Amino acid sequence: MSDQAGYLHGYDVYAGRSACAIEIMEADSTKFVHRNSFNIASMSFDPEIIFNNIKKYVPDFQMEYDVDPLRQAIAESWPNSLDDTCAREEWGWKPEYDLDSMTQDMLAKLKERFNK
Numbered sequence: 001m002s003d004q005a006g007y008l009h010g011y012d013v014y015a016g017r018s019a020c021a022i023e024i025m026e027a028d029s030t031k032f033v034h035r036n037s038f039n040i041a042s043m044s045f046d047p048e049i050i051f052n053n054i055k056k057y058v059p060d061f062q063m064e065y066d067v068d069p070l071r072q073a074i075a076e077s078w079p080n081s082l083d084d085t086c087a088r089e090e091w092g093w094k095p096e097y098d099l100d101s102m103t104q105d106m107l108a109k110l111k112e113r114f115n116k
Helices: 010-026 047-057 069-077 085-091 099-114
Strands: none
Touching: 047 099
């Protein structure tokens, strides 16, 4: 199930909204083929992939979940992947987070929040 729709870490979403606009304005417009619309993506994962990545840092981590049929139907209606090649090639889009750095950041934020 690794062919899931692209996921962006929250920081990349936030940065994507502001930084992407600035990056597009500052990019070399002679490289633009697509002027109005770009896909941006960072990573794709399913529950098993994120579970295994968390276990690298929290070996005793356990996970249980139930699939919500309504949300699953919505997810299945999405494309299997988002191709952000145009954004990467035309104006240098590059996410700051990959799965591993997102996991580390998420665990650090959770520890900070719940260990106080």
